[in-house]
Amino acid sequence: MDPWVWWLIAAVGLGIPLVVTAMPEFGMFAVGAVAAAGVAALGAGTVPQVLVFAAVSVALIAVVRPIAARHRRQRPHVPSGVEALKGRQAVVLERVDGDGGRIKLAGEVWSARTLNSDQICEVGQQVDVVDIDGATAVVM
Template identity: 75%
Template sequence: MNIDAWVWWLIGAAGLGIGLVITAMPELGMLAVGAVAAAVVGGLGGDAVMQVVVFAVVSVALIAVVRPIAARHRSQRPQLATGVEALKGKQAVVLERVDGSGGRIKLAGEVWSARALNSELAYEVGQEVDVVDIEGATAIVL
């Protein structure tokens, strides 16, 4: 039995796809797309040299274009701050006098221990303050 070249390309693409799933290496997916492109060329009657050229060009083009885009997205900070980072910059209301040694504030509906960023300043009950940092379970306010 003689198997057409395009079938071998599809078998190769499937093998690369399985490798992608197992290893999570996106480059294997790009090579699989190149193999599918070569299978299309083979199915349309292209010779072996043309199939290999299409495989190489499509694979290299995808790796050259997609990898830098993926790296750029991976290095970006998330748009939505969560946890302690989300509390920085929020306003709070003083519940107990806050100075350089401590106090209490209401921040995001919760009671937090707090201390003034500038130890010479004090904030009185009812005053609004800005949270500039969180150190452990203590909000640093200004």
């Protein structure tokens, strides 16, 4: 069998642990094996094939891993749950003051109180949600 076929078999063999373990390094080695198969198909000897495999694999690991690590650290924070409600606008359903009231927030009725105890929000008024305290929205 030709050497390039063996390199392709090696690439598939390295691709299996990539899928099973989700370790991207195996994928980089598989790409190195495909590059070595290309060199073998062009008629190069064993030493150039191994050098291409090693060079491509090491280059991919040296370049791709730091980029992937940087992206993993910089994941965008997507607020969910009550965190996603902070900063949204709501409509007052029942008068809201420092003691309580009701608002419609994101299609749901919430109990609410004002941030400042002397502030009063009347029915129909638009308010901003500044915090969620348990099951109570704090508005202003």
